[in-house]
Each structure stands twice: as structure tokens, then as C-alpha cells.
Amino acid sequence: MAGMEQVEVVVAHHECATLRVGDVFLKIDSDQARTGVEVAAMALAPIPTPRVLWRKPPVLALAALPGAALGRLGEPSAASPAAWAAAGAAVRKLHDAPLPPWPGRGPDEIRARLDGECEWLLANDVIPRDLVTHNRRIAETALRPWTPVFAHGDLQVAHVFIVGDEITGVIDWTEAGPGDALFDLAILTLGHEEHLDEVVAGYGADVDRDVIRAWWSLRSLQAIRWLAEHGFDPAAPGCEIDVLKARM
Template identity: 70%
Template sequence: MEEVEIIVAHHERATLRVGDVFLKVDTDQARADAEVAAMALAPVPTPEIRWRKPPVLALAALRGRELGRPGTPSAASSEAWAAAGAAARKLHEAPLPPSPGWNPDELAADLDRECAWLIANDALPAGLVTRNHQIAKAALRPWTPVFTHGDLQVAHVFVEGDEVTGILDWSEAAQGDALFDLAALTLAHQEHLSDVLAGYGTDVDLDALRAWWSLRSLRVVHWLIGHGFDPAPEVAVLEAQLFQY
């Protein structure tokens, strides 16, 4: 008898694995609809949809293994990281998806709220939050919208050898800043940034990309704490940023 493996679960959604099928349970059907639509549009490998019966979406397992895990050294090759960068570039060159995503003004307001919460609730040292808040503002400049995955973290990219076999979790896909995806991919894995950029194949604004490391980390710590997850990798990124500038 095949066992049920809980991949992730919180009050918004859950992902289970049974054999070679992943079952995503999401009570927000608009979000689930957006994920299915984004996978259909994306010009990169995505999981095969086995069946869908709301609130459950059944996806075939991808070949290979995750590119890495947040806060854990990656065993993937430099070539695999470069392949992930190339996949990101292919996605960013595709026609825009319908969702407009965040704009700089909305992100700035959200960042202000999150930083205020972190300080008011003593979730992080005030100096750490304030300095990274200043760094993060460099990301909030006008950008040319591209097709972004929206949560391109290492655990969502699967590789086999030096090949990307698929990218998971498209519920946040939208128009956005290309550097947001590249920052998410290299968050807590900054040592692989050069590999990713080699595969991406074009010059990027490194200051803006590093600013996204601060912005993404500051915005997600509150959510992670509230859903019972350990924000240690994001906190480590925020601490490392102090030595980068």
C-alpha cells in the first residue's frame, strides 16, 4: 500500500504525495485556476495534470530532484544551476500572462507594513530590519514587465543531471520584474548566482537583484512565522546583506 506523504500543509492549502502523484488541495479556486492557466502558457517544463476535481489538483511527479532546499547546501552541479537560469530567461521572454502582479508602489506599501510588524512584535532586531528595509528600496524602481513565476525558489525547480525536468507551483505567476525570479532562485544560495546568470545569458542589475533578496526575505518572515515554518534561511540572508553593503 502506498503511503501518503505530506509535502506542505497550512490553513490556506496543502500538498500531498501518493506514489507518483502530487495532490494539491486549495480552497481558493481563483488561485488554482490561475496556476493551471499559467502552466498552460509557460514555455518551460511543468508537471502533467492528471486530473482536476476542485478543490484538488492532481499533478504527475517530475523526474529528478529539487535543485536545492532553502538553507541547505545544494548538491546540484553548476551546469544544473545554469540550466535553471536558462529556463528563467526562456520564461521571461514569453508573452505576458494576464495577471498584472504587483507594482513598485504596492510593494513599497506592503514592505513598510511588514517591516513595522517585524519591529513592533520583536520578530527580528530593529536594526536588522531597518538596514534591510533601506537596501530593499533599490528593487522598487520601474521595470519592464515579463512573465514571472512569482515563487521561483530552489525547491520548485527539478533537475536530473544537468537538465531542468520541470518547475512546480505556478499559483503566483504574473507580470513582474525578471530580477524578482532570479533573486528567489538564488535566495540563501548566493554562491550559485554566477552560475544562474551564466545560464540566463544577459547582464542584470546586481544591486537591484540583491535588493530583492532583502525585500523578499522581509516580506515572507511574518508569513512563515504565522504558518509554523522556520524563517532561519531568510533571516540568514538578511544578516548576510549587512556585510554586502
């Protein structure tokens, strides 16, 4: 029909789907608790987020953010060093905000899930055993006590939007909650290790880089099964399996 906006499928799997219609994103999620966390977190976050247009379960409508993603996993980022530093500064502003009023996951819960994922990887011979065991040892460094901060929880580089050197917003807040500050920094730089110095400079605080590297290993080990089962390829160049190999 003439004049109708084109519908773009941004992502779709059996748990949720995101469609873009013009300047509106429609998020359809089977788990409305996840959507509730996203809406609440965006309302509390002290950094730019998408504007909620309306919510009619299971659909959440969000306004598109201006600009483009800071980068993509598996691809070189065209963003400037200043933009990466601005991302670090935005993360620090989030972490300095009051904690959201719902619980987060602690080291013991994360360790139990990690052990289950490693067992699955080994039982199904998905990647070489030494790749799993070596990265599992590295991952243990991340599983220490931490002081919780307001964490995004899934701060992939593709979730941060920029115009020039300025951050215009951060999307996908379904995993937000009290968490480890270094986890957010690790997910932001996963597969983009060359930008870690810029992010840390913008963050403006001393960080333990060994813990960040440990989170790279942990996140990659945890993600492989989910990605494979949802139609994504963790073996694509620069993605999760390459991240694990880089730690060897």
C-alpha cells in the same frame, strides 16, 4: 490495506495542503483563484511543468516530475554548476515568452506590503531593529519601474527539478504573472548566493546585481511573519533571517 500507496504530507497549513500519493501530487487549496492561475500559467509556460491529471475543486492532481530539486533553502546544493546555469537558461526562456493575460503587482503595491511587514517586525520585536531598517533601505533599490516579463513569482530553488544537468520541470505556479525578471532570479538564488554567477551565465543577459540583492532583502523581510504563522522557521540556519544578516 495491501497494495495501497503511502500518503506523504508534503506541506500543510491553514490555506492549502499538498499530499503525495505514489507519483501523483494532490494540491488542496481554499483559494481556487490561485489554482486557476497555476493551471493557466503552466499551460502557457514554454518550459517543462507538471502534467495536470485532473482538477476537482478544491483538489488539483499533478503528475510528479522526474529527478530532484535543484536545492533547498538552508542546505548546500549538490547540483552541478551546469545545472544551475540550465536553471538560468530556463528562466530566460520563460521571461522571453508572451505575458500572461492577467495583471501583476507593481512597485507601489509591493512597497505598501513591505512597509506593513516591517512595521509588524518592529512592533513585535521579532528581529533587531537595525536588521529591519538596514534591509528596508536596501530593499528600496528593487522598487523601481520595470518592464514586466512572464514571471514565475515564487521561483524557490526547491521548485526547480533536475536530472543531472538538465531541467525536468518547475512546480508551484500560483504566483505567476507579469513581474520583474530580477525578482525571479533573486528568489532562485535566495540563500544560495554562491550560485548567482552560474544562474546569470545561463540567463545570458546583463543583470543589475544590486537589484537582485535588494530583492533578497525585500523577500526575506516580507516572508518572516507568514513563515512564523504557518509553522516554518525563518531563523533556521541559512534561511531568511540569515539572509538579512548577510546584508549587514
